[in-house]
Amino acid sequence: MAINWDSQRIPVRASERKKGPYPYYGAQGIVDYVDDYIFDGFYILVAEDGENLRSQKENVATLASGKFWVNNHAHVISSKPHCNTKYIFYALSDIDFTSYITGSTIPKLSQASLGNIELPCPSLEVQDAIASTLGSLDDKIDLNRRTNETLEAMARALFRDWFVDFGPTRAKMAGEAPYLAPELWELFPDRLDDEGKPEGWKTEPLDEIATFLNGLALQKYPSTGDTSLPAIKIAQLRSENTETADPVSPDIPDDYIIEQNDLLFSWSGSLLCKFWNGQRGALNQHLFKVTSKRFEPWFIYEWIQFYMPEFQAIAAAKATTMGHIQRRHLTESLVTIPPANIMQPANKAIGSLIEQIQSNNGQSRTLAQLRDLLLPKLMSGEISIRDAEKMVEDAT
Template structure:
């Protein structure tokens, strides 16, 4: 198979800009893609991109275009060296009303599409990153780690599959990426529907207030009849109760897992705040599996980080061990979705409390859970909500599980296709069966 030097496959490459945080003369408003945004960009999500103001001369030369590849050239960590990349399809640009640029710790690669398919090149860069082939260009003496990009482009040869093979391989991974993105967007809609129903029924008491105002029913008759006709003296529907959040569920704090090092052939990944945020355990510390069963985290367990970056998620990664600063939330009385929605309702307040802490890592305390009151309806309404709101959460979890499987398949197929270990036809069949 023929190969070409990477530098000969590029028509243009420049490093990025960070710009200013405020508008001013001679500055252009742009969204900036950082290395931390790469994973979100890959699934078609630009919500994390900060808006910055870039000098006009740099903005005009460095504005990104569809089919560009972004390449991380600085930063990184011991567990995640520099050299990661992300592809920018046309649909990413349709999501932003202002131009895109990459941050100063990255650079963009503009590919000569007559020599190689840009998406195929991106896949190959991922392949040699995951195989640790390019790790030798990651240099860290002191301070911020750097990637020796110029040397890399001069020395790295890229195998040139024929045009049909390039397009076929690109199509395989495009199908996987598109399905993962579709699941994400569908889940955003389902999440919004579940949140709206929850707020209307259990926070705003919409059906009861509508009855009091003499408004027409907006729920099915059998549901409408379940809601009381009026509010009590405390302002909640008649016959409903309130309880502290921490009495509706058990909030189990994780272990100091550094005390449980992995010593044998088997281990569990330590699930910390970083893993909860990324839903990925690739760089997690291995710990002993000999911990109490309650501290084992399984798929769809409800986790709540009460320190640092406060967030609450249903776990969508592999089996692991619960680290300190995370709660595993369980309830014998209520379905997980009910507790999840109440935590999300109070999350802005929790985050404000944590942000106000005069420490390096803000947090909430147990008393804040006690002070957060939950409205408890009668069992017949809880059962009805399980069928409506609960079913939406179940669909979200199903989509998350499928996306997790597709991501695993993507990671499995990439090295096998690039090395010729598996045929394109067999890979297409595997993707067809999974998607």
């Protein structure tokens, strides 16, 4: 079904790579961007080594198109004339690679083992239909992702202009023309105070405008019954996936329950702040659940993101231990707060962008669940293509 192109791979050490526009792929996707390419077309990359071959927390196969470079940690294949490349990708996504890998320390999928994998091979017409059905879901998920990147940039730009750079006030001071609606423009002061912020605005520490609830040591709450909650740790926050999460008892205080769209902030290890887009879970230590009775979540989120580079630098400086920040770093991070008459339109302008991002994330999660449900059923013939197409049409 497939042609192997491994002989064309060329690994390049990080120190020898020149930055450029072309993706440089490793075992689990893009690891860098370089100034040249060795492949141009539509291919499937299959991890050759790495722990993910055993755990399969992420998809072992990746689609790569256009111009790109591949090192020797990923097999490169494409379809033969009677096969559909995207169909092969989905068929590989339904494979348990356990019986094909070798190596007790570092799992490895050899070229020979990859070639021995047997995939269902229906007619090209059926392959095209399955690839199109599942692909439409992935296309919508990718569209949502790209849309969210734009919405995130818009929200970030507005936030920085209004609350960090004080753009409207500085423009008024410089005698520049208004660039906001008249009724909004007139709300901004026309001068800065002695502290350099707009007159009438306040500053408060980050940890006073919001509550930063640290998670529990969830190993003390093992699951003992038929019901459980996934422990949301840094790895789950990063991947938004709880499939491999440790099950813990649901009998924990309500404050430590994580619901969709809760704001989470990992303060050690890989520092990141995200609105949770996974299933209901339990808050593990090293994560803050951030809430506020005074301000909307977007306002807290944007201020954390503003200080994130500083927080990450503090954590990176703790090279001998697990990098982290301390409570005092939240106290030292000052937040500029406008009067309510400006906060209200800001909630509408910026908050609506964040709400759209959350809505898109929720839709993408639903679509991914549908894709994962349909994939094995389509491969086995348990569900007809027509029924699957109807389910996808209804969902999208």
